[in-house]
Structures are given as structure tokens and as C-alpha cells.
Amino acid sequence: MGGLTSIGSPPWSCEDIKASLPTFESLYHTCPIQDNSGGMKSPHMFATWFMAKFLSPPVIVKSGIFKGQSTWLLEQACSDAEIISIDLNLSQREHVSERVSYFVRDFADQIHPCAKVLIHKPGNVPEQKRTAPPPFKRSIGLQITSTSAWF
Numbered sequence: 001m002g003g004l005t006s007i008g009s010p011p012w013s014c015e016d017i018k019a020s021l022p023t024f025e026s027l028y029h030t031c032p033i034q035d036n037s038g039g040m041k042s043p044h045m046f047a048t049w050f051m052a053k054f055l056s057p058p059v060i061v062k063s064g065i066f067k068g069q070s071t072w073l074l075e076q077a078c079s080d081a082e083i084i085s086i087d088l089n090l091s092q093r094e095h096v097s098e099r100v101s102y103f104v105r106d107f108a109d110q111i112h113p114c115a116k117v118l119i120h121k122p123g124n125v126p127e128q129k130r131t132a133p134p135p136f137k138r139s140i141g142l143q144i145t146s147t148s149a150w151f
Contacts, residue, residue, distance in 0.1 A: 024045075031072065062074065063086050071083065
């Protein structure tokens, strides 16, 4: 790989970011999961929430669910978006949403995340053993904008 490459400027300004902090702070105090150790913390949550709210994608595909804090956060940021969550183990979820399509599957093996295969709604989830993830296959054609959310 070569050196750094410029990919353009973000579609928001520093003023946009600063202006959204009070709204995020209020939202943060309503998080359903108070101890999210091992999951998203406030700086990562803010960045993810801000980008999702600003970009307002119609579909959000996220890999890794853990307790469900980021799922809840993305629902708050994009109330009209279809949210697809993929993980090998759904047993640790504390926040489960009827609005979200849950896939018990390895993201690297997913042919197309919008394909309605192996969808598990709350209460209908088989147990699966977590294994180490294989290398990410870039053939899916998604733009990665965060370590835990794909827009």
C-alpha cells in the first residue's frame, strides 16, 4: 500500500459537530444500557450517532451487536432507516428491537446483507458458538464509515 490518500472533505463542519453536542448529551442520558463495558463508549457513540444522523442513510448494516447499545443509538439517529444487525452470538443482547433485522451469521460469508435470509426476530434466535472472524471480504460493496456500522 502507498501513503496517505485524500478522499475528500466531510459533508459537515466543526460548527455542525459542536452544535449537535447538547442534543447528543441529552440522548446519552437516556441510553438503555448503563454499563456498556466492552462496547461503545461516549466518544465512539457520539461519532457514530453524528455521522448517521447527518448522513441519514435509508439502510444501515452493522456488524457486532453485543448488548445492543449501538443498535439503540442508530435507531435514535435514523428513525426511518432499515437496520440490519449481523453477529454470530446474539445471547448478550440487552436491547432488542422489533425494528431491526438480526442475522446470526458471519459477516464475511454474507452474500448481500439486504437478502432476507436467516433473519431472526426477537425470541427466535438459535444459540451459536462465537469463532474468530475470518479476514473481511471486500467484495460486498459497502462503504465502511465506522468500526461498527456500515452505511
